[in-house]
Amino acid sequence: MSEAIAQKQPRALYYLFFAEAWERFSFYGMRALLVLYLTEAFAFGDKRAYLLYGSYTALVYTTPVIGGLLADRLLGFRKAVTLGAVLMALGHFAMAVENLQVLYFALALLICGNGFFKPNISSMVGRLYETDDPRRDAGFTIFYMGINLGAMFAPVTCAYLGHRFGWHWGFGLAGVGMVLGLLVFLRARPLLEGLAEPPDAPYLRRPALAGLSREVWVYVGSAAAVGVAWQLVQYSALLGRLLIGVGLIVAVGLLVMLSRLRDPGERRRMSVALVLIVFSIVFWAFFEQAGTSMSLFTSRNVNRSLFGHVIDAEAFQAVNPAIILLLAPVFGALWLYLARRAREPSTPLKFALGIFQVGLGFVALYIGAVTSRATGHVPMFWLVLGYLLHTTGELCLSPIGLSMITKLSPPSAVGIMMGTWFLSSAFAQYVASLIASLTAVTGDGPGANIVPPPTETVMVYGHVFGNIALVALAVGLLLVGLAPALARRMRAVG
Numbered sequence: 452m453s454e455a456i457a458q459k460q461p462r463a464l465y466y467l468f469f470a471e472a473w474e475r476f477s478f479y480g481m482r483a484l485l486v487l488y489l490t491e492a493f494a495f496g497d498k499r500a501y502l503l504y505g506s507y508t509a510l511v512y513t514t515p516v517i518g519g520l521l522a523d524r525l526l527g528f529r530k531a532v533t534l535g536a537v538l539m540a541l542g543h544f545a546m547a548v549e550n551l552q553v554l555y556f557a558l559a560l561l562i563c564g565n566g567f568f569k570p571n572i573s574s575m576v577g578r579l580y581e582t583d584d585p586r587r588d589a590g591f592t593i594f595y596m597g598i599n600l601g602a603m604f605a606p607v608t609c610a611y612l613g614h615r616f617g618w619h620w621g622f623g624l625a626g627v628g629m630v631l632g633l634l635v636f637l638r639a640r641p642l643l644e645g646l647a648e649p650p651d652a653p654y655l656r657r658p659a660l661a662g663l664s665r666e667v668w669v670y671v672g673s674a675a676a677v678g679v680a681w682q683l684v685q686y687s688a689l690l691g692r693l694l695i696g697v698g699l700i701v702a703v704g705l706l707v708m709l710s711r712l713r714d715p716g717e718r719r720r721m722s723v724a725l726v727l728i729v730f731s732i733v734f735w736a737f738f739e740q741a742g743t744s745m746s747l748f749t750s751r752n753v754n755r756s757l758f759g760h761v762i763d764a765e766a767f768q769a770v771n772p773a774i775i776l777l778l779a780p781v782f783g784a785l786w787l788y789l790a791r792r793a794r795e796p797s798t799p800l801k802f803a804l805g806i807f808q809v810g811l812g813f814v815a816l817y818i819g820a821v822t823s824r825a826t827g828h829v830p831m832f833w834l835v836l837g838y839l840l841h842t843t844g845e846l847c848l849s850p851i852g853l854s855m856i857t858k859l860s861p862p863s864a865v866g867i868m869m870g871t872w873f874l875s876s877a878f879a880q881y882v883a884s885l886i887a888s889l890t891a892v893t894g895d896g897p898g899a900n901i902v903p904p905p906t907e908t909v910m911v912y913g914h915v916f917g918n919i920a921l922v923a924l925a926v927g928l929l930l931v932g933l934a935p936a937l938a939r940r941m942r943a944v945g
Contacts, residue, residue, distance in 0.1 A: 505884020
């Protein structure tokens with residue numbers, strides 16, 4: 452995106468950009484280390500590590516539904532984001548303690564903190580623009596660059612400290628990143644006046660029960676939620692059933708909300724948003740193999756030697772955000788260029804392109820595995836090509852999805868719809884862990900988690916990646932066919 456275009460964006464966007472960058476630094480630093488940490492420090496087998504990772508990430512994307520609702524109805528966006536940042540910082544510092552129950556508790560803090568932080572900082576970005584503001588998609592692309600700026604540096608720096616000095620150093624650095632994100636956000640308060648305050652401040656401060664205000668009860672409830680998440684993260688099967696239950700409740704609630712909308716245009720737009728949310732589940736279930744099956748595939752079956760130096764497996768998770776930082780300005784400028792000429796693809800078509808490209812990325816990984824059967828060591832080229840295609844797909848779907856939610860949702864329901872967007876990712880994360888389990892090659896405990904030779908594991912990964920590619924390409928083509936009808940229902944919003 453050109454400097455001239457960037458200068459037209461609201462000043463507050465850049466504070467939110469840097470706050471999100473530091474928050475993502477903390478999240479992706481921990482994400483890059485988690486599966487390898489579980490398999491190496493706690494002798495988890497592949498399947499157990501995948502399922503714990505999936506339980507954690509599923510809950511990370513479930514809690515934004517509640518956090519978005521509380522911000523909409525009670526706290527306001529500023530208080531919610533501040534609370535979330537504090538909880539997440541505590542969680543990252545707790546991760547530095549090498550004890551299994553402390554690990555579960557740390558994940559619970561991160562889960563609940565993310566529920567308050569993630570949907571509400573994205574909603575604040577949407578509040579900076581009018582619904583029909585042509586800068587909106589470009590603004591969200593800039594914001595998305597902030598996400599990936601933090602995500603790019605985190606795997607490299609946290610992995611370096613984790614490997615050279617101990618796991619607790621890597622996790623501790625992630626905690627420092629979260630504190631910096633909170634400080635940047637607090638400096639933006641004057642620029643957010645009127646955009647992020649509680650909807651009814653006197654009501655929030657009024658005593659509700661036992662002489663305590665509603666605001667205090669939100670904080671008490673948040674502490675209790677940490678305790679619940681502490682238990683849930685340890686039981687993936689129970690979590691799967693709960694996700695189905697929560698999903699059904701949310702689906703019914705959204706359908707009731709949809710039926711009560713009086714404006715036919717709002718009903719049409721919201722229905723399109725719900726359809727695209729469903730399709731996004733497919734994308735994220737495949738894309739999020741990066742933190743699980745692709746992570747161990749990189750560690751075990753990718754030739755990571757470059758100019759005589761072996762690159763840490765975690766560092767490859769920086770490839771995706773690095774490519775985004777290079778290409779996000781190009782995509783942002785491309786959408787504006789095409790929009791000025793009335794040739795910009797519709798939002799549904801962008802989603803279809805995203806799903807199709809993630810499928811092509813897995814085609815690259817499959818080819819790399821098939822052609823490396825003899826040695827079991829896949830050339831680095833195929834992994835990087837896979838990440839490149841996943842990234843171009845992500846740029847067609849993820850920032851556009853955030854923008855889509857804020858412009859297709861009724862004004863009174865932006866928070867809950869943003870939470871629903873992240874809830875769909877919760878389902879995707881859990882499904883992603885089940886898919887990753889198909890690549891498991893080790894059991895639990897000392898001795899049982901000995902990794903077979905690369906020649907025996909390469910096609911375990913290869914077959915799963917090939918099947919993912921087939922499904923993704925088929926779903927992408929289906930959405931291409933549906934895109935014109937969905938675009939008509941969106942009408943003027945694009």
